[in-house]
Amino acid sequence: MSFTLFPDTRAALAADSLTGLSVGDAFGAQYFVPGMRPGTVPPPPWPWTDDTEEACCLVAALTGGDDAGLDRDRFAALLGRHFDPYRGYGPGAVVMLRQIREGTPWPIAAAAAFDGQGSAGNGAAMRAAPLGAWHADSPARAAAQGALAAEVTHAHPEGIAGGVAVTVAASVAAAARLEGGPVDLLGAVLAHVPHSRVREGLVAATRIRSAQEAAYELGTGTRAMAQDSVPFALWVAAHHLGDYRGAVEACVAAGGDMDTTAAMAGGVVAAHTGAGGVPAEWITAREPLPEWVTASREA
Structure with missing residues (x-):
């Protein structure tokens, strides 16, 4: 990268990504309410879920220095202190975070x-985008930090790979915002x-052209x-990089774990558009x- 990021800039980029992540999470979660259908905007308020809670802990654990990166012990302590099992955490995460809260390293x-076996779940990926935006000046640094952040809760290689993928995607998206020009996000x-x-899913994603096929x-x-x-969330982000609304609506239209895919895609897209790309309402x-x-x- 050909630019220098100062701590305030890093924090602003991460905050924009957190806005996109949290709104995507809260928006997607509303479609689990009976009667809500894609294509309609849910009535407020929109509570957020564990995706946002963990992302907030990640942002709070970032330090101001260019090279200091993530304080993993602080991150783990924040996860243990703030987790609310009624935010939609899976049972495995509840057990782990209670152990951390009670003093287990x-x-x-x-x-x-x-x-x-360690967790192969998507928890490390759902919270990762703000960390990538923080490291917009170096996707390699973002990848390394993404792996370190994932390891706090995910010891399985798949869970770590997912965290790395979303972190790098947000880093590249934020860099494209600062530098201008097109970007091959998946590549x-x-x-x-x-x-x-x-990674195999991401390779397959490069050949897919429609949301339905994805x-x-x-x-x-x-x-x-x-x-x-x-892979699906990053396919959506790659194909809607300048269109936040389109990205999260595509996640909802596809069904599945809508709050989580919308959090991932929303965090990456907002790293590119800034918080101004997220509808104010x-x-x-x-x-x-x-x-x-x-x-x-x-x-």
Whole structure:
């Protein structure tokens, strides 16, 4: 990259991505309410879910220095302190985060998940976009930080690969905003994602041209796994990079884990468009972000 980012700029980019992530999450979650159908805008307010709560913890754990990156111990402590099981967390995440809250070191809690296999879920990916926007000046740095952030809760290679993919996507999207010009989002992501089923899905995504085909071939998160949600969400982001509304509506129209795919795609697209690309009335409809993350951004 040919530009330098100062701490305030990094924080602003991450905040824009968090806005897009949280609005996408809250918007998508409303379509699990009986009677809500794609093509209609839900009545406010729109509560957000665990996707936003974890993303807020990630943003709050970022430090101001260019090279300092993520404080993983602080991130884990924030996850344990703030998690609300009624926000839609899966049972495995609830057990792990309770262990962390009660003092179990995060490497032990993450490694013990799913009978010692570690989580291959999409939790690391759903929260990752603001971290990528923070590292808009280096997709390689974003990939490394994405893996480190994922490992706090996801010891399985697929869960880590999903976190890396979304982090890099947001980094590339934010860089394109700053530099201008076209971007091959999926190609840029593939340059940094390790061999995995997530990567295989991203390769398949490069050949897909319609949202219907993308949903059918890649999956829409119905299994809540990184490999059946990240490729679809990044296909949507790549094909709607300048159109936030179109991106999250495409996630809802596809069905599946709508809040999570909309959070991923929304966080990446808002890294490119800025918060100004998110409909103002949607930001107003979204439940306000917690005061503790707002305070961390203003500090």
